[in-house]
Amino acid sequence: MTTAAPEAPLDVLRRVFGYEEFRGQQSSIIDRVVGGGDALVLMPTGGGKSLCYQIPALVRRGTGVVVSPLIALMQDQVDALSAVGVRAAFLNSTQDPDERRLVEQELQAGEIDILYLAPERLKLESTLSLLDRVDVSVFAIDEAHCVSQWGHDFRPDYLALSVLHERWPAVPRIALTATATEATRHEIAQRLELGDAEWFVSSFDRPNIQYRIESKAQPLQQLLRLVRTEHPGDAGIVYCLSRKSVEKTADALVAEGIPALPYHAGLDAGIRRRNQARFLREEGIVMVATIAFGMGIDKPDVRFVAHLDLPKSVEGYYQETGRAGRDGLPSTAWLAYGLQDVVQQRRMIDESEGDLAHRRRLSSHLDAMLALCETVECRRVQLLGYFGQPSIACGNCDTCLAPPEAWDGTVPAQKLLSTIVRLDRERNQRFGAGHLIDILLGRDNDRIRQNRHDELKTYGIGEELSEQEWRGVVRQLLAQGILAVQGEYGVLGITQEAPAVLAGEREVRLRREPERVVKRAKSKAAAELPSEALPLFERLREWRAGVARELGVPAYIVFGDATLRGISLVTPASIEELGGISGIGEKKLEQYGADVLAVVAAHAAAGMPE
Template structure:
C-alpha cells in the first residue's frame, strides 16, 4: 500500500491567501496559537520582531506564513547546515517552494537555486550566517525581491546565551543594507541578559518584542541522585520509554561512546554523536535518528539545536548541565508535539566538583569565570530545590507560575531539614585537616573520617586520632554526600584549585561554624529499587488515553508512515506527526472532506496521502 509521490517544489504554484487561509490550507491547522497571530500580522505589515517562544511553541510558522503572504522570498538565516535539507523537505511536503544554499551543494545546484531565487520561484530560502555575510551573497540578494529576513536560533548572537556563534555578530548588517525589509529574530528561551544582548547586537531596539510563556506543561521534570547513572538510565528507558525516541546528553565524548555501547549491549537501539566523530558518521547517525522510530541518541551538546523531531519522548542528562538556559533548551527537544514526555537528570556530588574545577581551569578573564559560576549556581539551585521544579525554571527566565503538579517535587514532595549540625561537623573536619596538619582531601576521605571508617588511608594519615573521627555515624554515606553536595551548592564549601578536587572552606563558612547561620538542606531520597520493564512500555504509556482499538490503529498508522518516509527518504514527521496520527486513530475519518479537518492535514498532504490514509483506516478493523 503506498501513497502518491510528492511533487517537486518547482511544480507547485505559490500559495496565495490571507494568513489564516494559508495556515489552514497549507499547514492544516484551524487557528493560530498564543502570540502567533499577532506576530504574523506584525511582520506581514512590515514590522521587525524579536520572538521568545519555547521549543515546540510554533516559532517557524511566525516567519513561514508571513513569507508566503508578502511578495518575494523569505530568507531564513540558520546555523543548522546539517538540518537544512530536512527543513526544506518538510516545507516542500506541504507545497511550499523552499530551497537552501550551503557548502554541501555542487556549483550547478547553487546556480539553479540562485536562478530560481531571481526568477521569483522561491517562497523560502535557507542560508547559513557564514554564506550570508559574503559579498557575493549580498549582491545576489540585492537583485532579488526579499519578503523578510528570519534569524533563527537568535541566542547564538549573544555572549550571554549558551550557544554563542561569532558568525552571528555580523547579522546587524541586515538592518543597514536592507532597512526596508522586515526582520524577525527567534529563539526558544532567553534570560533578561540574553534578551537584551540579542536586541543590541541585531539592532532590534525599535522592534516589537513578543515573549511567550516558556512553560512546557507536557514535560515532566525529574532530577534523581546519581547512583550508577547508566543503570538508572536503562531503568528509565525500559520501564517508561521502551520503543520511544530519546536523547541522552553527556558531558564528554568518552561518556557518549560508553553510554551508547552500554545501551546497545542491553538491546536498546542507540547511536553516538559528538564533534570527535567524522562528518559522515555524524550525518548518518543524525539521519537514522530523524528517520527511524525508537532510536536513542547519546550526544554531547553538539547535537540537538534545530532538531525538528516532534516525537522525542524523553531527554536524559547523565551529567550536570552547565546552565539552566542550556538545560531548558535541551529538555525542550522532548515532546514538541505536545504529548506527554520526560526530562530526566541524574545528578551527584562529583558533578559539582567537576563543574567547579572546569570553571577554575577555563580560559577567559575573571568576569567570564564569574558568569560561568553564576550559571552553575542557578543550575545547582534547581537541582536542590524542595519546591516545584517548573516554578524554579520559569523564575529563572523572569516568569511567575504556580506549582505544576507534573514534576518530581510536586508528585513526591521533598522534605527540608536543619542540616546546621552536620554542616558544622563536616566544615570542622576540613578546618582541622587544613589548619592543624596543612592537609586537604576530597569528599570521600572526609566522609570516611566522619563515619569512623578505619580505611588504610585513614590509618596511614593518622586521621583516626582526630577529635572529629567517628562523630558522623548518625548519617549514612549517601546522606553525607548530600551534605557535601549541598554545602558546595550553597557556597559554604569550595573546590580547591589544586587540580585534585580537594575541598576547602569559604568566607561564608565562618558563620556556620560560629552558629550564627542556619543551614537548611534537601532531604536525600532513599536509594531507589531496581525495576525491570518490557520494551514497548513507553508507547503504551504515551497512548494510555487511547482505547485498545485506537491504540492498535495508531500503531498501524505509524507503520504506514514509516513505509512512506522510507520510500521518500525523509523523516517520518515530514509525512505526519504523532499528534496527527493520534487524531486519525480516534476520529477515524472516512472521507477526504473529513480527513481535511484533521490537524496537520493541509491541502498538499491531502492530495498526496489522502486516499492511502483512508485505505489504512478502512482496512483496520474496530
C-alpha cells in the first residue's frame, strides 16, 4: 500500500485559507519547518505568523501542537480554524473532565489537525504522556518573547518548554513573536534550546499604522476628540496604567455615548471573559484596559490603539500598538504623554524589587521610550531603529506630517536648574515641578509667600514661557538625564549632567510641540472604497453580523473586512468568481457562497431602474 504524497504548502494555502500567494518570508519559513528544521520567527502583528505553523501542521503527518499563553482566546482560535475546515481543539483549565476526555480520545485517534495547549499543561506528566501516544507533526511556541525573564510579558511556565526538544528531538519546533530585540532573540533561542534554529526576521514596519504622540493636557478630552473626529463607531483599545484609571476612563466614555468596557486583573474573571467576548464579537466596542489585556487578540479590525499613560518600554509600546490594523487597513496609534508620566515611571523604577542591574535595565527601557516621545525625527525611523532595522522617514507619523521645531533651550534650562540649586543650597529645600514653575513665573500664592520664595533671584525670571511650555522643559530635562526625580514625593534634583549646563559648557536642545497634525489616518474599513461600492459593503456587513450572531462567533471569523471589500469591488455573479476573491477557501465557499451571491444579486436588483 502506497502513502499519498503530502499536499504542497501553496495548495493548502489556496484550498483552505483562500489566499493566492504567500507573503514575505512565509514560504521560506514553512519550507524550513515542513522539511523538519527548527525556526525562530520574528514577524509583526498582522504579518501572518499563524500560517507559518498552521500550514506545516496540515502538510506534515500528525497533529500540530501550539503552545499559547492565551487560554481566554483559544476558543476563538479554534473557531477560526474550524470555519475553514481545519480540525482544531484545545486542552485547558476551562474544560470539564468530560470535555477534556473527548479531546484526548479524538487526539489519539488522529482526528485533530491542530491542538492548542497552555504552557502550564506541559508541566503535567499526564499531558506529556498523552503526547507520547500521539504522532506530533510540529510544536509551535507562540508569543515566544514570554520566555524572556527581563521582557515585558514574562511567563515563568515558558522556562519549562525546553522539555519539547529533550523529549521529542525529532519533532520540528517553530517559536514565534512579534517583538524582540537582538538580546531577546538570543535569550529565546537559548532558553528554548533552539541553537540549530534558522532565524527569520521580517520587517518590523507596519506602514498602515499612523504613530502620533502628543503632549498631555486634558487627556480625556484629547481621547474623545480622537474617537469622535477620526474613529466614530470604530473598535479600539485604550491603555491606562492603573485599574482605577481604567474604570474611570471607561465610565467617562460611556457617559459620552461611546460603547466602552473595562478590563483589568482586579475584575472578576467572569466579567473579564464577558467583556473580552463582547469586544471580539460586537462591532464598535472600545476596550479600556491595563496591559493585562491584548496579547494574541486576533481581532483584525481594531482601528485605533490609544495610550493615556506612558508605556514602560518600546517593546511594550510596539506590541500594544500592533493590535491596531491587523487587516492592513489604515489605523492610528495615539499616545498622550506628560511630565507626571515621567515622574511616576522614574519613581516606580526606584521603588521596584530587584537588584541594581534590574533597575538599570528598567531605566534603559524607559530612556528608549522617552527618546521616542521626544524625537524631532520620524517616529517610525526611531521605532524601527530600536529593533535594529534602518529605515527612511515614513511620511505617515506626526513628526513627518507636522515637523516639530528644535530650539536652543539652554537658557530656560539654566533658569530651572539654578532655582533648584538655590533652594537646596540656600534653604535646604526641594520641590516638585509645579512649585518650581510657580517661582519662575513669579506667581503669588500661599506657598510662595510662606516660604518667601518671592525673594529668590530666580523669582519671575521665566515669564517668557507659559506653564505648559515650562512643563515641557522639565519633562525633556528629565528625559535627557539632566534632572532626576528624588524621594517618594517626586521632588526634583539635578544630576551630574547639570553643572555643564549651568556653566554654559553644554547646549540643551529641546523640542517645541507643533500645534496639531493636520493630516489624519483614514478611518473605517470602507474609507478607500469607491462610493458606488459602499452600499454593497454595508449590506454585506449586515449579512455577516447576522450570521456571526447565529453561530456565536466574532464577525471576522465569517469573513474579514478585507474580503468583504473584495466582494464589493468585484460584485461576483458566480461561485467561480466568488472563489477567486482573497480570503475565501473551499469550506467558506461551500458554506456561505450561495448566501453571499444572493446578497450581491439582491443589491444589484435594488439598484436597477423600474
